[in-house]
Amino acid sequence: MTQSFRKTLGGYDPRAGRNAHEANRPTLIPVPSLLRSLLTEHLDPGYAAAAEARRVNEAAGRVRPWWQAWAWQLAGAALLVAVFAVAMAQARATAPGVRETQQVLADSVRTAETEATAATDRRDELAAQVDTERRSRLEGDARGQQLLRQLDEAGFAAAATPVIGPGLTITVTEPGASANLSDVSKQRLPGNRQVILDRDLQLVVNWLWASGAEAVSVGGVRIGPNVTIRQAGGGILVDNQPISSPYQVLAVGPSHTMQDVFDRSPGLQRLRLLEASYGVGVSVSAGDAVTLPAGSVRELNFAEPIGP
Template sequence: MTLLGGYDPDAGRNAHKADKPTLIPLPSLLRSLLSEHLDPGYAAAAEAKAAGKRRAWWQAWAWQLAGAMMIAVVFAAAMAQARTTAPGMRETQQVLAGSVRSAETTTDTLAQRRDALAAEVDTVRRSRLEGDALGQQLLGQLDEANHAAAATEVDGPGLSLTVTDPGVSADLSDVSKGRVPGSQQVILDRDLQLVVNSLWVSGAEAISVGGVRIGPNVTIRQAGGGILVDNQPISSPYVINAIGPPHAMQDVLDRSPGLQRLRLLEASYGVGVGVSATDTMTLPAGSVREVNFARQFER
């Protein structure tokens, strides 16, 4: 007879005794189900996972510490280098600023000398040509050419437009943002070009933008965040003066694409637009460049 025994491997009786039952040491299924809720393999796997997590946590902490130390070393080296190079950079900036101021002074001096020589040449030319009828005729043609080339100072009644960028606004909505990404600038070179062309169409005889006379070979273009008129930087507020019949010019300008564009920018971005008529204004003479090549177009 064979009976199921317990867990003790020595629970079986001596097999040499006759007629004695032998107990086989097998676990009780019912006892194991009641006493052991999880398979031993699950417990071993859980212990291994916990040990792995502990090791992973220590490794992650070590890597984070090493990364923080490396970042601190890099920042310390950068600060040391910045402190070392700061005096040299300030000195270089001062030298460059001094060079710019010196160049500006030289340019202004040369421009004044150029204007003085041009006036002297005009005086001598008039004294030589005013003596006879042919000379007077030539002087009249020269005056017309100089006026068309914006080479003479003019004065008279006209219109004055003042266009102001809205600048930095407390409102961060899309309306207050600039048309140039990352900039508060709203007025661009093409806006001023359109206004100048509209003024010519409205009957203007002479125009200046930001104090710079508009004439042949004079451009209005964008240079980064600034606007250059004849390679001279101008900034907001942009003042555009035009000599001509004020009321007739304003009637045409009110319906022109240039002023309509400004009104749209005024409503959308808060650009300041002011138009006023004046009885007298003076526009400076523009710079005259030598013409190396020219061709007359047939109409």
């Protein structure tokens, strides 16, 4: 057998495993070894064939002139330059339109925010008028006073009334920009320098409720039914309203009891861990006149089946 045939079989001798001297012994057929082939033949067959073809062409004098290789390279470079030139021309042509579209969108957003603020103020004004008229009509008899008490209790449970009383103020401040925060290991979200996340504020609010709080607000937004604290990219939304650092969490309730429980809670422990690890500012203080705003009240619609 030739050496090339042995290589075809993966390095095995074709006669290996055969026994022609002992009777009644099986004749073994050699099987190529893939592992042996990988260990002995380091060059891919395709590359080997290309190298062999190049060697044959060089031996026969069929060598491609050097200027052909340079011509292909110059043609590729010219094509790249043309593509970049066309892209830059298109970008310059569309830049004014893009800026104009951005300006229009920004103006639309500002207009919508102004209209939403005006509508909210008008709603609050009308709600105050309705409350005043309702109290003036119901305070005259015992039945009306009982209804007012029930309405007040329902409004407080729905966070629809402002609250003032003793409580706690927790202020959480994002750390300032520093070289350490540019390290990926110092980022809680990949590619984001924000340290305080929605789950941190959620944990604080939950433990304030567990500590005995009767009303809570975050960033000036009252926490009530259907109010969520969630992450939105690099910001935090409370009831779909963006809040920014410093994040102020207010809780009305028995301040001393609340502080004793909250000081030992996982909510404050997480804030202290962020303070030690990232430089987050954490402040907890008790007060006698903590003021919380009223929350927004939404109408609840219920679907009912039609027919029998």
